[in-house]
Amino acid sequence: MNQLPLLLTGIAVAVALAGAVVALVLPERRAPALLLVASCIAATLALVAGGAVLLGGASGDRLLWSFPVLGPIAVGTTPLGALFACVAAFVYIPTSIYSLRYLDRYRHEYSLRAFSSWYCVLLAAIIAIFICRDIVSFFIVWEVVAIASAALVAYEWRRERNVRAAFIMLAMSEAGTIAAMAAMLLARAGSGSLLFGVPAGGLSAVAAWTIFMLSFFGFGVKAGLLPVNSWLPRAHPVAPGNVSALLSGVILNLGVYGIVLVNVELVPVRFAGEGIVVLAIGAASALIGILYATIEDDLKVMLAYSSVENLGIAVTALGVAFVFTAAHQSVFAALGFAAGIYHVANHSAYKGLLFLGAATLDARLGGRSMNRLGGLIRILPATTAFFFVGVLAIAAIPPLNGFVSEWLTFQALLRAVELSPLGLRIVFALCGAILALTAALAVTCFVKAFGMTFLGKARTPLPRVGEAPSTMRLGMALLALECIGLGVLPTYVLPVIGRAAADFFGSGTIVTALIPQFFRPAAPPNPLPPDFVATFHALGAQIGMGLPGRGWVAMLRGGSANPVVFAMSTTYLTFIIIALLGVTYGVVALVTRRRAIDRSRVWAGGLRSLLPEMTYTATGFSNPVRVIFNAIFNPTEVENDRETIYEHFRSAIRRRREDVFSADRVLAEPVAQAVRRFASFLARMHHGRLPAYVGYALGTLVVALAIVIWM
Amino acid sequence: MSWFWRGLRAGVLTEGPAPEALPESLSPGLPRATEFSTPAQAAEIAARCPTGALEAQDRVVGVQPDRCVDCMRCKSAQEWRHDVRWAHPDAVERFGSRFKHSIHVRIIDAGDCGSCLNELAQLTGPSYNLHRFGIFITPTPRQADVLLVVGPVTRQMAGPLKVAYEAMPSPKRVLAVGACAASGGIFGPSVMSAGGAADAVPVDLTVPGCPPPPLAIIGALRALCGQEPPA
């Protein structure tokens, strides 16, 4: 048992906590630098520790001490936790670098010390949560995460919107925590121990379902799943830009971690029905999320809704894994699991990048409404390039990372043919269709986001600003590199995920299933026809041979009738794309070498030039989606005034609509209304008449007595 | 579907090759140089012309067809020609082999009264069927080989006309259709209009007439792509 990673993680937590304390005493202007140093050291340590666990092996649980009332506290590294910690560190490091200069905009207005302190606290908690191996410590750290993130959302406390959003976020998070805690306690009830490491006893079907539903609800809140994500589109956009990146790139992952922890490790899924619930909620979240993202004009709100979509996709993949687990098809379960976790990691990389990009626009131009921006490629070329990488990735354009995980998700869904019940197949098919629609809408959404913001003509006069400071660009560049790396080299990423999954789906399942065996020349027993093997060797199976790893093609092998179920290589694709672009460029250059090229203005129907107000707006671009899915958006018309002068001379048409997020409409508003009604009912009891109060006291006494006697 | 059958039932309505002489139902024709018995008579005839298309020289009244606006005042005395070859080049230049097969035409209305445009609309109709010659009307100058200008080029349309000309890729040709585009016609040059398309863009070929008959416009377009020689 390797204890070093655990030690490293402990040091990382300590460094971060120390940073949080020191930040409070340092001078204000030093705070960002401290934040950078402390969080980079801590995150790097966590990264190293995580890497060591994934490559070397887990530590096993280690009992720290036992509280008299609360019970034992245990820590330990697990491959799953290490993987999530690595993902978190991969977002945290660039974001911290980015923060150094980004925080300039808050100087003199808000306390940078407070920010740095909370920032480090959050980091410490996030690193710590992945080594908590018992209910008590887990939920204590969980609460720290919730409070620290709420504090960061409310950082700009002078703005009412922020404070409100933080409160809503905190309140919903608490509700989720209670549900999750209840589920965990129920799950531990069988084993009689609060430690995760002790296997759960046999649970009845009812108990298993209760645990599943409670935990899925509880962690679903954190993961931003429908219908309990009303907080997400409120909190993510108002938070400072770097915090938004963390919220989407790190905090949401905790929800997924929780779902996996309960349903894979603590109480492994037994019923296909549980998987179906996860699948359906995931697909619904994906579709609804992308729909709202598409019609949104505020860049950050759009990104927030898009987070709902992406977590939805990841959870859909997990749902597939759960269904296959229940059906005892561990290969396909592992496939779904890998797709889901891969997507979570991808989402962290590109959403972090995109939020930092949006924050850059916010900081440089003081605005992020796509209807006002436009043509930024001319003033912010580097930011544009990074944002473009993020957009390609999130729109699942090969060879970037979004494509890999979405492709795996689809492949996992298509494995529905391996399931025998017709109902399950139908559900899989439906979810596949929904995801396909989601993918198409995502392209629309991000064509709009990129096109409206960075291309074309500025819709409002832009301030003359230069490119963002180098540290901000470096932060974005690192994340962009992650997006490219995760996309181009999936065959190096999948084995890592495979190690995290090894405990649950059998060691090497993912690697064996996805990265084919016949990459190694003579690996008996070889069930495939020799000529086929030869072809695939010639085709490129051997190209990556000299390099570490197992090759550059991810494929699933079938029986002899269909030797390859699916295969994909973004690595080769990258070479091909580069080659095609190069050839195209060369041909064009060659053909036009001797030709004069006429350059003339854009043809605008004879107008001398198009005016800024004639440029397509983001709202206009996405209006078809709004019209088609009107039933879902169900917008309320707030204003529709037709103003005339002298009765007939039309001078103004004023219109305003409001789209209420469907989660708010379906759940949040009715709940809020019920609470308000209950509160007013309680208020009615307080009418100030003494006999009534005496009556209440008496009644309570009687009820209490009755309970005591009955027990 | 019923429209399909209706269309088939109507049969071919396109008329064959252009007649040697245009009947009045197609065009009033164009005045041509005429010799009168006395110089005085010639002067009287020439004086009837409101646009200066007629010019008396001794006993002969010469004609500048570009200026004729079909006021019909000289019709009773002057001889009129009824052929179809109305187009005449400003600068003798042809498209050459590159555009022999098919050309695309962008029509620009630079102040037309509507009759030239109406005749242009007839071009694509079943009676004339311009497309059989491989000549197509295109909505964007980016794809156009020929800029077909109608109207005297008003001062507020001169800008858009030039922008459209600049937007066309080379090689390109300009065809001025109608008396207004050829010479300014009845309107110009005057306070708000130029003396025809040539004042704004380089014109390669002009077709007189007010409006020119569709057959003459087809002839001019075919001349531009080298399918037949201009007059």
Added chain:
Amino acid sequence: MLSDVLNVLRSIWPSIEWRVDDGSIVAVLPREDLRAVAKYFSAQRWRLGTIVATEGRHELELRYCFYATAHPGWAQLIIALNPVDRTIASLTPVTIAADWFEREIEDLFSVRFAQHPRLGDFVLHDDQWAENAGLMRPFVQSGEDLPVQRREWRPKRVLEEEGAFVMPVGPVYSGGAESALFLLETVGEDVVRATPRLFYKYRAIEKIAQGRTAADALLLAERCAGTSAIGNGLAYCRAVERALGATLTRRSEALRGFFAELERLRHHMTSIREICESTSLSVAASQALWLEEQFLRISGELCGHRYLFGVLAIGGLQRDFADPALEACLRKADALRPKVDALRGALERSSSFLDRIERVGIVDREAAQTFELVGPFARAAAISADMRAVQPYAPYSGLEFNVPIEEEGDGYARLRVLFAEMEESVRIMAALCRDLPADGTRIDAAMRAGRGLGWSEAPRGASLAWVELEADGTVSRYRLTPPSFRNWHGFHVATESFAFQDFPIVLATLDLSVAENDR
């Protein structure tokens, strides 16, 4: 009748000198009474025919011409303006129909209309000319006299909504469309409002007509809109003839009517063709094109010109037409009727076509009334507004004919009006042909100084002309108010909220000519 109106006016405004002259109530008003009087006329359902501005060396005069709708009769309210001050209260608050007249006069005469909600960038575009350029003022002799000023022009926007933008269509758009710029205000998909920016094709006909002989100015009147040469030319001829006090032969009156109906026939066929084209119904469009060509050929065969140029002359017609030729023309037109009917029947039976023109571009009766729309546009909205019936003139005064009316005011109603009017036109032609008098086709009207108002029902609606002649027969003022100018004013009513892809259809069914408006 006119005398009753006169009595009422005299009783309300006793200080004003009201008189009747050649079928018109004429009065010189003090500036401050204008609004009240105009309001009175509007309330009596009189329509604002035109506003004529005239500027001499030292005087500036505005002449507001109203016509009654209940009985024949005109009213001309004359305001003498101070040529230095050049300010007058706008009539737009009282009658919205004055809106565009005032904008035009502001651009061309630099008259300031107080309380007008929107002046500038109308006839003379703001990005090319200085405001108050005053093109029609005497000091402007050539284009070089106009003060040029390149300013940035920004479209006036009405729609205020998050993400609203202006989609420009034109001035050069579509295959062979007339040049005009349309500013479609939208938030995507549905257009909330469309505003035309016209006068790209402004040829300043009124300016060039000044100083030309009455006969030469007729060429301008005919070529204002080549597709309604007779309609606008007739209004001009009638104005000149009234200025000269000429009485025409009955034969020339009848023949003018015959040609006017022939033109209406052909013009309506063109409009129907454009509607078919706009709905991409190619077979129907082709058949309509063919029919249109047949009407053009009939016209050319009879008159020697396909668009009937050079037919009219001051004092009658340029030449006589033999009765058999006229009858042959009528026969041929009549022979085409079954084909037109077949087209109509087929159109009315194709639901895909009806779906696209029904309930598009709706202008209801009230709007048609308020904006004082004319022609088939108004008749589709249950407003007759036919000058042949409202202010009858020869030869229609002695004729019985129907004015087709539809109620809905949408594209389909306008199509039905067009078809019905074609039928009616053939009937009128036949009636006129039946007993043609033989008293000659032209009188020699002696030239003299004078002024006169003429009107006619052009294919697109009422065309008005005001002519002032010098003693030598040259025109000193020619004011023409073509029907399209009236109807373009109602364009935005028909285009409040429609689907973007319906734009060509709305445009085609409104049957508006840019050339006729731009003059």
